Amino acid sequence: MLAASRVPVRAIAKVAQMDEVFEVTVERRGDVPVVMARGEVDVSTAPALRTELLSVGDGAPFVVVDLSGVTFLDSTGLGALIAARGQPGESDGLRELRLVVTRPQIRKVLEVTGLTSVFAVHDTLDAALAT
Amino acid sequence: MTAAAGSGAPPRAPGRLDREDPGRVEISVPSEPENWPLLRLAAANVAARLDLDVETVEDLRLAVDELCTLCAEGATERSRLTLRFAIEDDAVLVDCTVDHLREPAADDGSTALPDGSSPRDLSLMILAELVDAHTIGALENGSRHVYLEMRRRAAGS
Numbered sequence A: 001m002l003a004a005s006r007v008p009v010r011a012i013a014k015v016a017q018m019d020e021v022f023e024v025t026v027e028r029r030g031d032v033p034v035v036m037a038r039g040e041v042d043v044s045t046a047p048a049l050r051t052e053l054l055s056v057g058d059g060a061p062f063v064v065v066d067l068s069g070v071t072f073l074d075s076t077g078l079g080a081l082i083a084a085r086g087q088p089g090e091s092d093g094l095r096e097l098r099l100v101v102t103r104p105q106i107r108k109v110l111e112v113t114g115l116t117s118v119f120a121v122h123d124t125l126d127a128a129l130a131t
Numbered sequence B: 001m002t003a004a005a006g007s008g009a010p011p012r013a014p015g016r017l018d019r020e021d022p023g024r025v026e027i028s029v030p031s032e033p034e035n036w037p038l039l040r041l042a043a044a045n046v047a048a049r050l051d052l053d054v055e056t057v058e059d060l061r062l063a064v065d066e067l068c069t070l071c072a073e074g075a076t077e078r079s080r081l082t083l084r085f086a087i088e089d090d091a092v093l094v095d096c097t098v099d100h101l102r103e104p105a106a107d108d109g110s111t112a113l114p115d116g117s118s119p120r121d122l123s124l125m126i127l128a129e130l131v132d133a134h135t136i137g138a139l140e141n142g143s144r145h146v147y148l149e150m151r152r153r154a155a156g157s
Helices: A009-019 A046-055 A074-084 A104-113 A127-128 B035-050 B056-069 B120-128
Strands: A022-030 A032-041 A063-073 A097-100 A121-123 B003-006 B025-029 B079-089 B091-096 B133-136 B143-149
Touching: A022 A046, A032 A046, A032 A074, A032 A127, A032 B056, A046 A074, A046 B035, A063 A074, A063 A127, A063 B056, A074 A097, A074 B056, A097 A127, A097 B003, A104 B025, A121 A127, B025 B035, B035 B056, B035 B079, B056 B079, B056 B091, B056 B120, B056 B133, B056 B143, B079 B133, B120 B133
Parallel strands: A032 A063, A063 A097, A097 A121
Antiparallel strands: A022 A032, B003 B133, B025 B079, B079 B091, B091 B143, B133 B143
């Protein structure tokens, strides 16, 4: 559409930011699935994250959940992470989830709920992948 | 059952925020999770009026999100959520009401997380840590009222 092409790039970016589209994708780094989430994880989007987390990881030594693109995470998002960890897998019957967290607010919600002692939290994807 | 937490003066009862306050901000939406981003946006805008720091604004957004989730337990197709904000001295006061709620089913443990906690436990933990006071009202006549207060923090606290 000609009209749409005239919209300044800055305006398009702003609309995208206001809408804060949630997206979750999965890629593999060797044997390790990396689940990358972007946007806001709340009561309406957490089920999609949970579904994706539960669909990966069979036979993998651990799963990395990259939350560096997540701008908001509430209790339902935390519930998705806890549920994914509770699947049968490694020796203790729980899967190892390694989180990549760069935003202070996301780290804070993990801290206030005591989950930094449950999940290994890393600053970068490379650090999370390192054994 | 009513839960309350916080420090300092006891929180006012939920649903008692002055509904005639001409300065109040009020938003009413269908009680559906798709509307939660709108409620968080309203919280951030109100917080900006008090010139709160970025961290406190983010905390308020999260606290309001959790407050609404707790308030909307048992929501039906007819339920509406009404959120009211007021600024008093150096605090943001938030009152939330949801109507046409159904009685909660007996807890059969189906929503429990693998670690034994429930999503509600996590919400209450977050509220207890982030806000200065909160009150979760009981279900009465198909409605529930909840309330929180967040005060401006001293720099570096």
